[in-house]
Amino acid sequence: MPEGDTVWLTAHRLDEALAGRPLTVSDFRVPALATTDLRGRVVREVRARGKHLLIRVDGALTVHTHLRMDGVWRIRRAGPPLRDHRIRLALGNARWLALGYALGVVELLRTEEEDSAVGRLGPDLLGPDWDPAEAVHRLLRRPERAIGEALLDQSLLAGIGNVYKSELCFLRGVHPWRPVGETADLPGLVDLAHRLLEANKRRHGHITTGDLRPGRRHWVYGRAGRPCRRCGALIEHALQGPETGERLTFWCPRCQPRP
Numbered sequence: 279m280p281e282g283d284t285v286w287l288t289a290h291r292l293d294e295a296l297a298g299r300p301l302t303v304s305d306f307r308v309p310a311l312a313t314t315d316l317r318g319r320v321v322r323e324v325r326a327r328g329k330h331l332l333i334r335v336d337g338a339l340t341v342h343t344h345l346r347m348d349g350v351w352r353i354r355r356a357g358p359p360l361r362d363h364r365i366r367l368a369l370g371n372a373r374w375l376a377l378g379y380a381l382g383v384v385e386l387l388r389t390e391e392e393d394s395a396v397g398r399l400g401p402d403l404l405g406p407d408w409d410p411a412e413a414v415h416r417l418l419r420r421p422e423r424a425i426g427e428a429l430l431d432q433s434l435l436a437g438i439g440n441v442y443k444s445e446l447c448f449l450r451g452v453h454p455w456r457p458v459g460e461t462a463d464l465p466g467l468v469d470l471a472h473r474l475l476e477a478n479k480r481r482h483g484h485i486t487t488g489d490l491r492p493g494r495r496h497w498v499y500g501r502a503g504r505p506c507r508r509c510g511a512l513i514e515h516a517l518q519g520p521e522t523g524e525r526l527t528f529w530c531p532r533c534q535p536r537p
Contacts, residue, residue, distance in 0.1 A: 280345050282329055282437025283479040286404045288351050289326035290480075292333065295353050295374035296321040301335070303370030305359050308384045316341075316369070327396040327405065328436025330383075333369070338389045342396075343367065346382025353377075403437035403475045410472065414464045421459025425467075426518050426527050428458050435468065437475055444499045444528040445486040446471055454518060454527045456537045498528040506530040 280288075304316040319336040326332075331351075333341040343349070353376050359368040360377065367378040378384070387395060400416050401409040413435040417428055428434060429443045438446070447454045450467050461467065478484050485495045487507070497507055502515035511532040518527040 280329065280349075281439035281442055281475070281484055282326070282403055283475045283484065284482075285329050285331060285345065285437075286326045286475075286479045287482070288345075289324045289331055291353060292331070292351060292376055293324040295376055296333070296369060296371060297323050299371040299373070301369055302356075302372055303359060303368055303375060305368040306384065306386075307366050307368075311384065311386055314386060321369075321371075326402075327392075328399045328402050328432050329439075330396050330399075332392060332396070334389055340387045340389045340392055341367070341369070342383065342385050342387055342392070343378060343381050344383035346380075348379075349381040350379050351376055352379065398433050399436040400432065400434045401436065403435060403472050404479055405436075408472065410465060410468045413468045417458050417464055417468075421457060423458050424455045424518065425452055425458050425461045426454030429471075430525065435471070438471055440525045440527075441484045441496070441499045442471060442474060442486075443525075445484070445497055446474070448498045448528075448530060448534060449486065451534055453534045453536050454529055460537060498530055500528065502528060506533060508533055 300318055300320050301316050306312060306314045316335055322334045324333050329344060331343045353374055356370055356373055356375050364379045365377050366381045367384050369376045401407065401413045416434040426443055426447055429438050429446065446467060449470060452461055474486060483495060487495055487497055489495060498513050501513045504513055506513055509530065509532045511530055513528055514531055515526055515528045517524040519525060
């Protein structure tokens, strides 16, 4: 599932292509919205909220989409929408055409009712309302919960995905199964999460090592069975869940001792 910085960049590029221009293409390829036509309405703005995308248009309407695991938005020069069964939504104007492929969620809301889709989310790591103290407060509501699992809970803080979950735990020297209440310096961990997403939001890929070379961008994520870049111990991995859905977690057994 895309991380919050990827969704932020997607929203930024959609905003550049669509905002301030009337729609000339409005093609909803989901049964519930098959007859919806937004042509003639001006796109006011496109914003990310955690991992959700909100396309606000004239008439106080919001097109809400979520990429889930496989979704992606692609922008091309204006032209007829492609005949591709993976496209679930096409929005365009006289200059640009935005195509939403394999979107996990496509729905149309009254803008005043956006909270029905995103109101349960915690503080957005890349949002104007980012509140680190509130994020820490929410994490501590269940101190017995594993920190790796809690970081993926979007109702606690919005934007962290599986890559950053593993990388954050490594950088803070915390075993992913350590209880939240036993995790040292939660404010420091939350601050690091914010800084990592902020540093990566304008580029593709999640670089946590500072090394942009292919194969050297992560400390532990995706490196099971390979030597730790710090100590040489072999990176381990296991499924973690189930409250957030079982997701592969990576850690170094020496740098992140088991509690």
